[in-house]
Amino acid sequence: MHKSRLAGFIIDCRSDDLEAAARFWSEALGLALRPSAAPEDEQYRLLATADDQPHLEVQRVQHESRVHLDIEADDIEAEVARLEKLGARRVGPVRSWYVMEAPTGQRFCVVRPQRADFAARANRWNSG
Amino acid sequence: MHKSRLAGFIIDCRSDDLEAAARFWSEALGLALRPSAAPEDEQYRLLATADDQPHLEVQRVQHESRVHLDIEADDIEAEVARLEKLGARRVGPVRSWYVMEAPTGQRFCVVRPQRADFAARANRWNSG
Numbered sequence: 742m743h744k745s746r747l748a749g750f751i752i753d754c755r756s757d758d759l760e761a762a763a764r765f766w767s768e769a770l771g772l773a774l775r776p777s778a779a780p781e782d783e784q785y786r787l788l789a790t791a792d793d794q795p796h797l798e799v800q801r802v803q804h805e806s807r808v809h810l811d812i813e814a815d816d817i818e819a820e821v822a823r824l825e826k827l828g829a830r831r832v833g834p835v836r837s838w839y840v841m842e843a844p845t846g847q848r849f850c851v852v853r854p855q856r857a858d859f860a861a862r863a864n865r866w867n868s869g
Numbered sequence: 870m871h872k873s874r875l876a877g878f879i880i881d882c883r884s885d886d887l888e889a890a891a892r893f894w895s896e897a898l899g900l901a902l903r904p905s906a907a908p909e910d911e912q913y914r915l916l917a918t919a920d921d922q923p924h925l926e927v928q929r930v931q932h933e934s935r936v937h938l939d940i941e942a943d944d945i946e947a948e949v950a951r952l953e954k955l956g957a958r959r960v961g962p963v964r965s966w967y968v969m970e971a972p973t974g975q976r977f978c979v980v981r982p983q984r985a986d987f988a989a990r991a992n993r994w995n996s997g
Contacts, residue, residue, distance in 0.1 A: 747898045747925075750878060750936070754973035762973045768955050769940065769971070770875045771992030795923060797875075806974035808878070808936040812897065827896050843897070845882035845890045846934035864899030 744863035745820045748813035748855045749796030759786060759801040766799050796855055811838075811852045813859060819868045820851050872991035873948045876941035876983045877924030887914060887929040894927050924983055939966075939980045941987060947996045948979050 754762040763786035767774045772788040788797040796811075814820035821839050825831060832840040838852040854860075882890040891914035895902045900916040916925040924939075942948035949967050953959060960968040966980040982988075 745899065747900070750938070752938075752973075752975065754975075756973050765955055765957075765972050769952055769957065771873065771994075772875070793921070806971075808938060808975055810878070810880075810936060824897055828893055829897065843934075844893050845880075845884050847880065847882075847936055866899075 742865055743814060743816035743819040743868050744859070744865050745812050745814035746859070746863040747795060748811040748852055749798070751809050751811060752799045753802040753804070753807050753809060754799060755802055755804065755806045759784065759799070762801070763799040772797065792857060809847065809849050811850045813852050813855045815854055817851050817853070823866055823868070824851070870993055871942060871944035871947040871996050872987070872993050873940050873942035874987070874991040875923060876939040876980055877926070879937050879939060880927045881930040881932070881935050881937060882927060883930055883932065883934045887912065887927070890929070891927040900925065920985060937975065937977050939978045941980050941983045943982055945979050945981065951994055951996070952979070
């Protein structure tokens with residue numbers, strides 16, 4: 742048995758100026774910027790959403806600008822296998838997460854649990 | 870004075886088979902499908918999110934597949950003008966909403982209030 746659910750959304754911005762991109766989205770959505778928890782995440786800026794809401798981050802990227810979603814899971818490999826059975830394609834692992842592509846073409850990531858209420862509120866799946 | 874906030878996300882799918890696309894995202898995210906409120910919205914399928922969470926819809930589109938966000942506002946024109954001052958570009962009106970493009974290139978929509986707690990929880994802006 743493993744668990745997963747929608748974790749949040751990443752606003753991928755192809756821009757050299759991450760601060761300006763983050764400031765636009767912060768003001769557009771009326772959400773304050775807050776420091777990233779991880780100092781190695783210099784390409785991310787977090788938008789301050791409430792604890793019970795999907796997380797929202799602005800990311801500096803090299804590819805085209807887009808928005809992608811993250812699925813949080815307590816067993817990345819089991820979740821990737823589950824999604825593959827549903828028709829998603831494995832793109833590959835990155836650091837602690839795994840990039841996938843939906844049958845309809847959108848890229849998305851399977852990430853470790855992000856929010857405190859994950860264990861209580863995530864979906865339960867019988868693996869295998 | 871007007872109000873706005875993040876309303877939710879639309880998963881735009883370039884596919885002739887909206888049911889299959891909606892089924893994939895429903896199973897991937899562990900969110901049930903529910904009927905659209907509006908019979909004219911045959912290109913949409915709603916994912917059942919809790920009332921206090923951003924809405925989530927799967928849409929059949931002709932353009933490339935992507936994910937876009939919606940901002941809900943009680944005064945569409947005032948919100949479009951506010952976002953334009955922040956650097957967004959007007960794309961144009963569609964039915965009851967307005968399509969815009971962020972400085973970083975993502976398309977997004979300004980829509981009418983979607984959720985019951987909009988008045989209590991949206992951001993307040995002094996127009997003009």
